[in-house]
Amino acid sequence: MVLGHESSGVVSSIGDAVTSVKVGDRVAIEPGVPSRLSDEYKGGKYNLCPHMVFAATPNSVEGEPNPPGTLELGALVEPLTVGVHAAKLASIRFRDIVVVFGAGPVGLLAASVAKLFGASEILIVDIADDKLQLAQKIGVADFIFNSKTGGGASDLIKAFNGKVPTVVLECTGAPPCIKLxxxxxKPGGRMVQIGNAGGDVQFPITEFATKELTLFGSFRYGFEDYKTAVAILDENYKNGKEHAPVDYESLITHRYKFKDAVAAYDFVKTGGAVKCIIDGPE
Incomplete structure (x- = not known):
């Protein structure tokens, strides 16, 4: 898999048969090409196609201009789409109470989609206070909880003013978070597993069964999810950055020149960034 698949750019040339974009358009790249003959593709789940080619090369380009703002916002479309897909799987609706595990890019973007889909209140869980504070700053968290210092399930519910969640979006893959x-x-609740674990994990199957919970696996995104993500950003910034309900641009905490790309990856591995942008070649 080629690194850097969350990308955007400006169309520099087009072929004779291209009608969806023109030279000079700002576009976000959807970097996956499924087989149009697979059962998964024909069944409307192209993200599950076993022949998917998924990389950073521009095999597939979303034919809509980027939302208002910088090209950096365009690079957020792809991970935002992961949140859209998860929200659809969970059928998040008006008055749902949502807990999101993980205050990284996917977790914060998923929380923003949950709010847009009608969630009444959202609590975000992480082990880094600076990331939790960012979640509040950008407008996606009503409550925050540090699971490293805050305690267990009863403490989390207390931090949520006694509210019991109907939906959990698990974006870490960490076994303690999955268990929590x-x-x-809440009995009858829904859980979407977005984060990838490093291997098999222990699972509290008895409590899961007796509560009649529903667990959804979530892999990338599906039909119409990408266009929905573009529309979300477009709507968010339609009245200008200063009036945007969600400050998506503040998710980008670090920026590097293309010549410093290796240093960017090294820094991201330290866990010190939320979202890191690498500029194109100069």
Whole structure:
């Protein structure tokens, strides 16, 4: 898999048959090309196609201009789409109470989609206070909880003013978070596993069964999700940055020149960034 698949750019040339974009358009790249003959593709789940080619090369370009703002916003479309897909799987609706595990880019973007889909209140869980504070700053968290210092399930619910979540979006893949998600969910609740674990994990199957919870696996995104993400950013910034309900641009905490790309990856590995942008070649 080629690194850097969350990308945007400006169309510099087009072929004779291209009608969806023109030279000079700012575009976000959807970097996946499925087989149009697979059962998964024909069944409307192209993200599950076993022949998917998924990389950073521009095999597939979303034919809509980027939302108002910089090209950096265009690079957020792809991870935002992951949040759109998860929200659809969970059927998030008006008055749902949502807990999001993980205050990285995917977690914060998923929280923003949950709010847009009608969630009444959102609590975000992480082990880094600076990331939790950012979640509040950009407007996606009503409550925050540090699971490293805050305690267990009862403490989390207390931090949520006693509210019991109907939906959990698990974006870490960490076994303690997966276990805690099952413990805090309201009976009949829904959980979407977005984060990837490093291997098999222990799972509280008895509590999961007796609560009649529903667990959804989530892999990338599906039909119409990408266009929905573009529309979300477009709507968010339609009245200008100063009036935007969600400050998506503040998710970008670090920026590097193309010549410093290796240093960018080294820094991201330290865990000190939320979202890091690498400029194109000069």
């Amino acid at each position: 998600a099952v413990e805090i969910l």
